[in-house]
Amino acid sequence: MYGIREVLLRQERNDYSEHLSQAPFELDCSMGSNPYGFCPGVSFDAGLFTEVVEYPHSDDGIKDAIIEANAGTVALGRENILLTCGSIGAILALNRMVLCPGKVVLGLAPQFSAVVDDFVTYETLYRPVYLRPERNYAFDLGEFLEAMRANPGAYIYIDNPNNPTGQVIPLADAERIVSLARELDSFVVLDEAYGDYMPPEESAMHLVGKYDNLAVMRTFSKGMGAAGIRLGYILAHPAVIAAAGKVNVPYSKNELAGRIAEELIRHDWAGQCRERVAADKPRMLASLKKLKYAETCMSVPITMLYTDDESVDLCAVLERAGIRAITCEGYEGLGKNGVRLNIHKDIDRLIELLSAAEDLL
Numbered sequence: 001m002y003g004i005r006e007v008l009l010r011q012e013r014n015d016y017s018e019h020l021s022q023a024p025f026e027l028d029c030s031m032g033s034n035p036y037g038f039c040p041g042v043s044f045d046a047g048l049f050t051e052v053v054e055y056p057h058s059d060d061g062i063k064d065a066i067i068e069a070n071a072g073t074v075a076l077g078r079e080n081i082l083l084t085c086g087s088i089g090a091i092l093a094l095n096r097m098v099l100c101p102g103k104v105v106l107g108l109a110p111q112f113s114a115v116v117d118d119f120v121t122y123e124t125l126y127r128p129v130y131l132r133p134e135r136n137y138a139f140d141l142g143e144f145l146e147a148m149r150a151n152p153g154a155y156i157y158i159d160n161p162n163n164p165t166g167q168v169i170p171l172a173d174a175e176r177i178v179s180l181a182r183e184l185d186s187f188v189v190l191d192e193a194y195g196d197y198m199p200p201e202e203s204a205m206h207l208v209g210k211y212d213n214l215a216v217m218r219t220f221s222k223g224m225g226a227a228g229i230r231l232g233y234i235l236a237h238p239a240v241i242a243a244a245g246k247v248n249v250p251y252s253k254n255e256l257a258g259r260i261a262e263e264l265i266r267h268d269w270a271g272q273c274r275e276r277v278a279a280d281k282p283r284m285l286a287s288l289k290k291l292k293y294a295e296t297c298m299s300v301p302i303t304m305l306y307t308d309d310e311s312v313d314l315c316a317v318l319e320r321a322g323i324r325a326i327t328c329e330g331y332e333g334l335g336k337n338g339v340r341l342n343i344h345k346d347i348d349r350l351i352e353l354l355s356a357a358e359d360l361l
Helices: 004-010 044-052 061-071 086-100 113-121 141-150 173-182 237-244 255-264 269-286 314-319 347-360
Strands: 081-084 106-108 127-132 155-159 187-193 214-219 231-236 302-304 338-342
Touching: 004 113, 061 081, 061 255, 081 086, 081 237, 086 113, 086 187, 086 214, 086 231, 086 237, 106 113, 106 141, 106 269, 113 127, 113 155, 127 141, 141 173, 155 173, 173 187, 231 237, 269 302, 269 347, 314 338, 314 347
Parallel strands: 106 127, 106 155, 155 187, 187 214
Antiparallel strands: 081 231, 214 231, 302 338
16 A cells, blocks of 8 residues: 555554553553652753754763763763663664564563564564463573574563563573573663663663673663653663664754753662662552462562453453553463553552452452
């Protein structure tokens, strides 16, 4: 049809942002924005708004702030950083850099559904390694390494922390993957969109200066509490940054987003929120009597709740109790009997509504 690629005309997208329920709810635990809101105490002078008339002059300010904030973890230069339109913009740029029809892609199932949609648009050969229910959906390093050896040269994408389970792959396991990938001529993307919530010592940022076949993605949308500014970034070897920059959207960082991000980096809001999640999430999970939860990290706000009864529409059950969540029906390897739940700042009320939902099962 008029030269439009056929795959786009027939594709049905699973990105959950396009399939949010419109049913009434009391607590919104669906999207992955910071459950505790924007960082208190951050303010801006009115002169900032006069700068939007011009195209962004430089990315140096925000890059220098990122370098300084992570100096204890990794030695970065400006040439190691590419700013993008949120972490999804980073995904699209890296995919565009590597993917083509027939390219083998390895990942996990389940994982971030929007990136899987993008694999489909490139007509790749997507071969996910499934997180298995008999292991409570825990990551199996041995199984993943075996899949890598069977697919040399594959493009490897892993979200860590995992979306929807919230589990964290340890840094030692991540390095095993990146190291083997280099031997197999494979490029690895580790999507740390929820990385501000993971234990800092487990971040793959530690590996950026050591491997040239790795890109680590970060965003201001989650722990930083600024999903609305649509700003993320890639950390990688300078050659990777240069290549990805050629297919990145020009001026991905606007002046307002850059200035807001610089202020957020100088505050420890993400660290405070990580500590609060680590206190609230165990309380929520300990309160469950019928629902199960997949392998997860207690400082990451998202959790996959599920029931063994595959006939149950768990998202609808939670909605009847007043909770809006994300159905797992759109995730590869999962079904409607699971949901991704982002904890809520009113943790006491969330616990009450979850109990009401369990009464409906």
